[in-house]
Amino acid sequence: MRTTALITLIFLTNCGSNNNETIVSQLITHYKNIQLPASYAIAFDATYFTKYQSYDYNDVNGTTFSYVTEIDDDNKYAYNRRISNMGGGFAFDYITVIVGSEAFEYSFNKLWSGNIIDSINVEENYAFFKKDRVNRLNSARAKAFLDTPLDSLQYEFDSNKDEISIRKASQKDTVQFIFSLQPMRLKKIIEGNRTTIYKKFKPEGELSYATEFDELIDNELGSTHVITHFEALEKIDSEKLQLPEGYTFSKKENNDEAFSKIGDISYIIRDDRTRRNILFTKIDDQITVLGAPDSNELSERVLSIIDNEFPNAKISHVYVTHMHSDHIMGLEEYVIRGITIVADQFTMEGIKDYEPFQQSIATFKFKKIEDRAILNGIQYHYPKNGHCKSQGFAYVIADQIIYQGDFMQLSPKPNLIASTIIPEATSSFIERIYQEDLAVNTIVGQHQIGSEIPMAFINQYYQMHKGKNAK
Ligand SMILES: [Zn+2]
Numbered sequence: 001m002r003t004t005a006l007i008t009l010i011f012l013t014n015c016g017s018n019n020n021e022t023i024v025s026q027l028i029t030h031y032k033n034i035q036l037p038a039s040y041a042i043a044f045d046a047t048y049f050t051k052y053q054s055y056d057y058n059d060v061n062g063t064t065f066s067y068v069t070e071i072d073d074d075n076k077y078a079y080n081r082r083i084s085n086m087g088g089g090f091a092f093d094y095i096t097v098i099v100g101s102e103a104f105e106y107s108f109n110k111l112w113s114g115n116i117i118d119s120i121n122v123e124e125n126y127a128f129f130k131k132d133r134v135n136r137l138n139s140a141r142a143k144a145f146l147d148t149p150l151d152s153l154q155y156e157f158d159s160n161k162d163e164i165s166i167r168k169a170s171q172k173d174t175v176q177f178i179f180s181l182q183p184m185r186l187k188k189i190i191e192g193n194r195t196t197i198y199k200k201f202k203p204e205g206e207l208s209y210a211t212e213f214d215e216l217i218d219n220e221l222g223s224t225h226v227i228t229h230f231e232a233l234e235k236i237d238s239e240k241l242q243l244p245e246g247y248t249f250s251k252k253e254n255n256d257e258a259f260s261k262i263g264d265i266s267y268i269i270r271d272d273r274t275r276r277n278i279l280f281t282k283i284d285d286q287i288t289v290l291g292a293p294d295s296n297e298l299s300e301r302v303l304s305i306i307d308n309e310f311p312n313a314k315i316s317h318v319y320v321t322h323m324h325s326d327h328i329m330g331l332e333e334y335v336i337r338g339i340t341i342v343a344d345q346f347t348m349e350g351i352k353d354y355e356p357f358q359q360s361i362a363t364f365k366f367k368k369i370e371d372r373a374i375l376n377g378i379q380y381h382y383p384k385n386g387h388c389k390s391q392g393f394a395y396v397i398a399d400q401i402i403y404q405g406d407f408m409q410l411s412p413k414p415n416l417i418a419s420t421i422i423p424e425a426t427s428s429f430i431e432r433i434y435q436e437d438l439a440v441n442t443i444v445g446q447h448q449i450g451s452e453i454p455m456a457f458i459n460q461y462y463q464m465h466k467g468k469n470a471k
Pocket residue numbers: 322324387388405406
């Protein structure tokens with residue numbers, strides 16, 4: 001009697017789980033049978049919604065990166081083209097090539113790094129591209145996840161939705177894969193605070209995958225992804241694997257001094273680690289720093305250089321050009337010292353709203369400036385442009401030097417070379433100089449390290465693209 005009851009109980013329990021176990025076995029078999037090509041071509045767009053890289057932090061627009069990648073797994077060759085469409089027409093167009101024992105990358109349109117080629121690690125980069133690219137297919141993620149013994153999987157069946165949710169028993173962090181069953185498709189991955197939702201599935205055929213997916217972070221949309229092309233590849237076109245003409249391999253040494261005087265009142269600090277330039281002006285014993293980018297560590301380095309050089313001077317102001325995170329992240333070091341932040345209304349509001357500053361924002365002191373305002377020998381200009389809703393540059397009147405961030409991204413000497421495009425933000429910047437008849441000698445960019453860019457070169461670059469409209 002007792003034995004019978006026990007047997008019945010075991011039978012009933014197994015009955016339910018047997019059913020689910022069959023479903024999971026079928027899924028495992030389904031994905032085992034899917035053959036993914038080892039050599040392939042893929043094209044996709046990824047759009048990231050980053051508040052403090054947007055045109056307006058109050059109305060987040062996406063930044064789209066377009067990729068074309070080709071993998072030749074027989075030879076271990078790879079070709080990748082990435083066009084980053086940053087606001088203001090900055091289409092940074094980078095090509096990466098891995099061929100034999102060589103791997104290199106360069107800017108196709110010469111924006112950002114001019115005619116430089118950088119050598120990169122062969123094995124690391126090949127492994128990255130091969131894995132990262134195929135993993136954009138939900139079927140590749142599912143196949144890798146289910147390539148495991150059945151008894152290491154924990155699962156829960158939702159008969160209403162005809163879905164099964166599966167976790168790996170051994171996994172420390174919670175990773176959950178959710179599959180629909182008819183047809184069998186990986187629909188969602190939940191990993192910690194990150195959720196991937198797959199959509200727009202290709203019709204069932206030899207290789208089915210989701211052509212779109214969204215990534216949510218803490219339930220907020222972080223990025224959207226669209227796969228426009230995927231197919232098996234015989235080999236990569238040999239032209240794509242060649243060294244481009246007119247480019248030179250970068251030399252690592254930097255001949256420019258970290259700190260130097262570049263005008264009667266202007267000094268430059270070139271930070272090799274972050275590849276950023278800071279300018280500061282000194283009138284009598286009053287110093288204005290232009291730029292507080294990247295991090296508090298960089299600001300500490302800048303402040304200690306100034307302290308060493310001018311122990312008796314007083315830093316009264318620090319200027320930030322626009323509210324993008326990489327241009328304001330170094331502000332707190334200045335705030336601690338009671339230094340006043342110079343900014344326009346919009347940038348000031350952006351700083352006040354910036355999440356990492358919320359603890360200390362009450363201690364921030366601001367000097368609000370309007371377009372064309374002059375303060376301590378510096379005139380501030382705000383030409384309208386598509387990179388940021390309000391973005392300024394500083395014109396040091398006495399030295400005819402401009403300090404700008406994200407209006408222009410040309411690589412300075414010794415690789416100063418015109419890009420094949422002129423971004424809209426760059427045109428707006430140059431046109432403001434012309435309209436206001438500003439006497440300019442050189443332009444210092446916050447990004448990039450090295451020498452300043454002569455205005456004579458900028459005139460030629462503008463002429464080349466804008467032809468007879470140029471001054
Ligand atoms: Zn920016």
